[in-house]
Amino acid sequence: MTNPAQQTIWLKDYTPPAYLVESVSLTFALAPRATRVVSKIAFRPNPETADRSFFLHGEQLNLLSAKIDGKEVTPDVTEDGLTCPAPDAPFVWEAEVEISPETNTALEGLYMSNGMYCTQCEAEGFRKITYYPDRPDVMAPFTVRIESDLPVLLSNGNPSASGDGWAEWHDPWPKPAYLFALVAGELVNHPDRFTTKSGKDVELNIWVRPGDEGKCAYGMDALKRSMTWDEEVYGREYDLDIFNIVAVDDFNMGAMENKGLNIFNSSAVLCSPETSTDANFARIEAIIAHEYFHNWTGNRITCRDWFQLCLKEGLTVYRDQQFSRDMRGEAVHRIEEVLALRARQFREDAGPLAHPVRPESFVEINNFYTATVYEKGAEVIGMLKQLVGDEGYAKALDLYFERHDGDASTIEDWLKVFEDATGRDLTQFKRWYSQAGTPQVRVTDDYADGRYTLTLEQETQPTPGQSNKDPLVIPVAVGLLNPNGDEVQPTTVLELTEAKQSFTFEGLSSRPVPSILRGFSAPVTIQKDSDDAERTFLLAHDTDPFNKWEAGRTLAKSVLSRMVLNGETAPTSYLDALRAVARDDTLDPAFRSLALALPGGEDMAQSIFALGHCPDPDAIFRACRSLRDAIAAHLSEPLASLYDQMAIDGPFSPDAKDAGRRSLRQSALSYLTRLDGGERATALYAAADNMTEQLGALASLIANGHGQSEVQSFANQWGHDRLVMDKWFGLQISHAQPEEAVSTAEALTQRDDFDWKNPNRFRSVIGALAMNSAGFHQASGAGYAFVADWLIRMDEANPQTAARMSTAFDSWRRYDADRQGMIRDALTRIGDRPNVSRDMAEMVTRMLG
Ligand code: ARG
Ligand code: ZN
Numbered sequence: 001m002t003n004p005a006q007q008t009i010w011l012k013d014y015t016p017p018a019y020l021v022e023s024v025s026l027t028f029a030l031a032p033r034a035t036r037v038v039s040k041i042a043f044r045p046n047p048e049t050a051d052r053s054f055f056l057h058g059e060q061l062n063l064l065s066a067k068i069d070g071k072e073v074t075p076d077v078t079e080d081g082l083t084c085p086a087p088d089a090p091f092v093w094e095a096e097v098e099i100s101p102e103t104n105t106a107l108e109g110l111y112m113s114n115g116m117y118c119t120q121c122e123a124e125g126f127r128k129i130t131y132y133p134d135r136p137d138v139m140a141p142f143t144v145r146i147e148s149d150l151p152v153l154l155s156n157g158n159p160s161a162s163g164d165g166w167a168e169w170h171d172p173w174p175k176p177a178y179l180f181a182l183v184a185g186e187l188v189n190h191p192d193r194f195t196t197k198s199g200k201d202v203e204l205n206i207w208v209r210p211g212d213e214g215k216c217a218y219g220m221d222a223l224k225r226s227m228t229w230d231e232e233v234y235g236r237e238y239d240l241d242i243f244n245i246v247a248v249d250d251f252n253m254g255a256m257e258n259k260g261l262n263i264f265n266s267s268a269v270l271c272s273p274e275t276s277t278d279a280n281f282a283r284i285e286a287i288i289a290h291e292y293f294h295n296w297t298g299n300r301i302t303c304r305d306w307f308q309l310c311l312k313e314g315l316t317v318y319r320d321q322q323f324s325r326d327m328r329g330e331a332v333h334r335i336e337e338v339l340a341l342r343a344r345q346f347r348e349d350a351g352p353l354a355h356p357v358r359p360e361s362f363v364e365i366n367n368f369y370t371a372t373v374y375e376k377g378a379e380v381i382g383m384l385k386q387l388v389g390d391e392g393y394a395k396a397l398d399l400y401f402e403r404h405d406g407d408a409s410t411i412e413d414w415l416k417v418f419e420d421a422t423g424r425d426l427t428q429f430k431r432w433y434s435q436a437g438t439p440q441v442r443v444t445d446d447y448a449d450g451r452y453t454l455t456l457e458q459e460t461q462p463t464p465g466q467s468n469k470d471p472l473v474i475p476v477a478v479g480l481l482n483p484n485g486d487e488v489q490p491t492t493v494l495e496l497t498e499a500k501q502s503f504t505f506e507g508l509s510s511r512p513v514p515s516i517l518r519g520f521s522a523p524v525t526i527q528k529d530s531d532d533a534e535r536t537f538l539l540a541h542d543t544d545p546f547n548k549w550e551a552g553r554t555l556a557k558s559v560l561s562r563m564v565l566n567g568e569t570a571p572t573s574y575l576d577a578l579r580a581v582a583r584d585d586t587l588d589p590a591f592r593s594l595a596l597a598l599p600g601g602e603d604m605a606q607s608i609f610a611l612g613h614c615p616d617p618d619a620i621f622r623a624c625r626s627l628r629d630a631i632a633a634h635l636s637e638p639l640a641s642l643y644d645q646m647a648i649d650g651p652f653s654p655d656a657k658d659a660g661r662r663s664l665r666q667s668a669l670s671y672l673t674r675l676d677g678g679e680r681a682t683a684l685y686a687a688a689d690n691m692t693e694q695l696g697a698l699a700s701l702i703a704n705g706h707g708q709s710e711v712q713s714f715a716n717q718w719g720h721d722r723l724v725m726d727k728w729f730g731l732q733i734s735h736a737q738p739e740e741a742v743s744t745a746e747a748l749t750q751r752d753d754f755d756w757k758n759p760n761r762f763r764s765v766i767g768a769l770a771m772n773s774a775g776f777h778q779a780s781g782a783g784y785a786f787v788a789d790w791l792i793r794m795d796e797a798n799p800q801t802a803a804r805m806s807t808a809f810d811s812w813r814r815y816d817a818d819r820q821g822m823i824r825d826a827l828t829r830i831g832d833r834p835n836v837s838r839d840m841a842e843m844v845t846r847m848l849g
Helices: 217-234 278-293 308-327 332-350 370-406 409-423 532-541 546-567 573-584 589-596 601-610 618-635 634-645 658-677 679-687 693-705 708-718 722-734 738-749 760-772 780-795 800-809 817-831 838-849
Strands: 019-029 035-045 053-055 062-068 077-078 081-083 091-099 109-113 116-120 140-147 153-155 156-163 168-177 182-185 189-196 201-208 242-248 261-265 440-448 451-459 474-481 485-495 501-503 515-516 525-528
Touching: 019 109, 053 679, 062 077, 062 708, 062 780, 077 168, 091 573, 109 780, 109 838, 116 242, 116 658, 140 153, 140 182, 140 589, 153 168, 153 589, 156 589, 189 217, 201 217, 217 242, 217 278, 217 308, 217 738, 242 278, 242 760, 261 278, 278 658, 278 693, 278 708, 308 370, 308 409, 332 370, 332 601, 370 409, 370 485, 440 515, 451 474, 451 485, 474 501, 474 532, 485 501, 485 546, 515 532, 515 589, 532 573, 546 573, 546 618, 573 589, 573 618, 589 658, 601 679, 618 634, 618 658, 618 738, 658 679, 658 693, 708 722, 708 817, 722 738, 722 760, 760 780, 780 800, 780 817, 780 838
Parallel strands: 019 140, 201 242, 242 261, 440 525
Antiparallel strands: 019 035, 035 091, 053 081, 062 091, 077 081, 109 116, 116 182, 140 168, 153 182, 156 168, 189 201, 440 451, 451 501, 474 485, 474 515
C-alpha cells in the first residue's frame, strides 16, 4: 500500500522523557488563516533518565523563531517535530509559530466551527498548535493569553486577568498537553453555581451560539447531579473556581474533558423536549457525567502513555454507567449497556480489528478510541468490583486517588492498589487487559440425589496476532430456580479460573433451572443446550431482571434463527410468552419495552454466523418482518391497550419514568402500524408536542411505507435546526426498505444542506446506511460502493472521522464470497490512494489483514 508513515509504536518501547516541563506560557493572537502562537516553556532535565536528546513534536506548523535562554537557535525541523542541542540543565524555550485554523478540516488542533475558534487536542492534536513534548507523561501548569476581538475568550483553569481584546487564564493543576483547550467566539452562556461539600463556590457555564440558550437547562442539571454524585459515591470534589462547557457543531467525537473547559459536540449537550428524544436526554446526561468524572479519572490522574488509555476511559465509562444506573434504574440501564456492548464490542472482538483492552501496538492512536478500550474496559472494572466486593473496591479507589494524584499512571499501578487494598493476587486477572477476543463459556449440568453440578468450560478464539489464549478469571453470577418458579439458590458468584471447572450445590429437592451470568457479570458469551421451554420458563420466572430479559432475547434469537435457516414460522408458545410480558402490569414499562424489542439485522447476522452459517442480510430482514407481523397479529389486543394506557397527560418530563412509558408506547405503535395502515402514527405525529413522539411516529410511518407528507412537513418545520435535521436525514435511511436504502441516501447527499464536512451530518447519512444491515449489504454492492466513495472523500478532509466509519466493513468475513469480493475491492480502493491518511491506511491494512 502506498501510504504515509506507517510506523508502528510499541508499548514495550516506552522510555521516559528526556526533559520535563516546569511551566508553560502561551500567547495566541487569533486570526483565521494566520494565528500566531508564542510559547515560553521552562524545561529541566529528567533526573530519572540519562537521555538528553531534546525533541519537540510539531506538525503543520510554520516556525518563525526559536530561542533557548534568550538566544536564537536554528532547530532541525522535520514533518513531525524538531530537534535542537539543549543544555543539561534547566532552560527556557521560546518559539513563535503560525497556524491556519480556518483551513483545518481535520478538526484536530486549533480549528474553526461557524466562526468560533476551538480546539481538540486528545490524543495528539497539541502538536498542531505549537512545538511541545506532546506526550501524556509530561505534565505542567499552563498560563494562556488570548488576543482577539471576539467577546468570549476561554481556556483552562481560572480566569486571571482580562482587558479590551484579550484575556488570560491560569491552570494551576499540572496537566498533559492533550488536556489543553482554547475557545473564542460570539457565545452566550447559561450560568449557574455549585457549592462543593467542603464549601467551595464554583461558577458553572454552558456556552453556546446565540439562539441555543434554551437548550442548556438539562445539561446544567445533569452537571450539578454529576458533581454531587462524585462527591457522594467517590468522595471527589471539584478543584477550580470555574467549570465551563462549550457546545461546538463540528466535532469528531462526543465530547472532551479538557481541564475546566469541557468541549462538547453540540449533539452531546444541547437539548429540549421539542427538539430532543428521550434517548438524546439519556445520552447527554451520561456524556456530561463522563466528561465531568474525568476531572479525577483522567485529569488529576492521567495516563503514562496512550497504551494506558483504558486506565482513564474504562474507569470513567464504568463511573458514568454507575451514575446512569442510579439516575435511571439499574436493570434497564444494564440491559442497555449490554445491548451496546454486544452490538459494537463483541462485533469488534470477533473480527479483524480485535485488540486487547490495553493494546500492545498502534500506528495511529486515534484508531484505538474503541468499544474495546472504552466499554470492555468498563466491564473489566465491573468484574474486578465483583471479585473484591463493594468494600474492597471502595478501599482500592481511595488508595488509587491518594497514591496517584498528580501522576501519569499505568494499568500496573491500577491493579497494584487493588492488590494492596484487598490482599488479592491479580496476576491471572490481568490477562483481561492483554488478551483480545470474547471468551465463550460452555455450560453443562447434572443432577442426582439432591446435588446439582454446574460445569463451566471457557475458550477464546484466536484473534489477530494472538493464536493461543490462556484461561481468564471469570465471575459467573448464578441463581437456581425450582420447577415451580421459586428461587432456591439466590445469586452467588462462581469464580471460573480454569479451562474447565465444576461447582456443586447440595440439598436440592428437585432438578433446578439455572439462571447463568446474572446481571451480565462478565463480557462473555454463554453456550448451553437450553431449549425454548427453559428460556420461556426463565422469561416468566427469573428473579434477576437482566436474565429475565436475556431469556426473552435468547428466545427471540432462537426463533428468528430457525425462521431464517429453516423457513419455520414463529411458534405460538413464543408469541404467548411475549403476550404475557406485554400484559404483565407489574413490570416496569421501560423493561417491557426492551423485552418487546426484537434483535436487529446486525445482531442476527452475528448470531447466525456464530451458529456456523453465512448470514443472508435479506433473509434476516424478511424473517424479522414476518416475526413482527406475527407478533402484531397475536398481541394486537394487549398492544392496543398499552398504546392507550401509556399515553401521558400533563407537561413533558425527560425523567426515566415518563421516558419508559413513552418507550413502551412507541414499541406498541411500531407493531400496531403494521395493522392499522398508519392511522395511530399519523394521529400521533400530528398531535405530538415533543420530539420523542414526533420522531417515533415518523419512524413507524416510514418503516411501513407511509409518511411521505410527514417527511416533507418535518423538514419545513425543522429546517433551521441542525441537530433535528440530522435525525431527519438518518431516519429516512435507517428505516428505508433494503432495496431503497442506497438510493434514499444518495438522494439526500444531493441536498444543499448535506454539509458533509460536518461529522454529525456525515454520520447521519453514511453512518445510517452502514447500520441498515440489509440496505448496506444489498447483493448489487451499491451500498459498499456508496460508502467507499464517501469515505475516500472524507478521508481527504478529516481522516479521523473517515477512519472511524470505515469499521462499517469490519464484519466482511462473515458474508458470502460475492459480498466478500466486493468489500475487499472497496477496501482496496480506499487504501490504495496515494494520499490515503495514516488513520485510514492502518484501518484498511488491519481489516484486510
Ligand atoms: N477523552 C474523550 C472522551 O472521553 C474522547 C476524545 C477522543 N478524541 C480522539 N481524538 N480520539 O470521551
Ligand atoms: Zn472519556
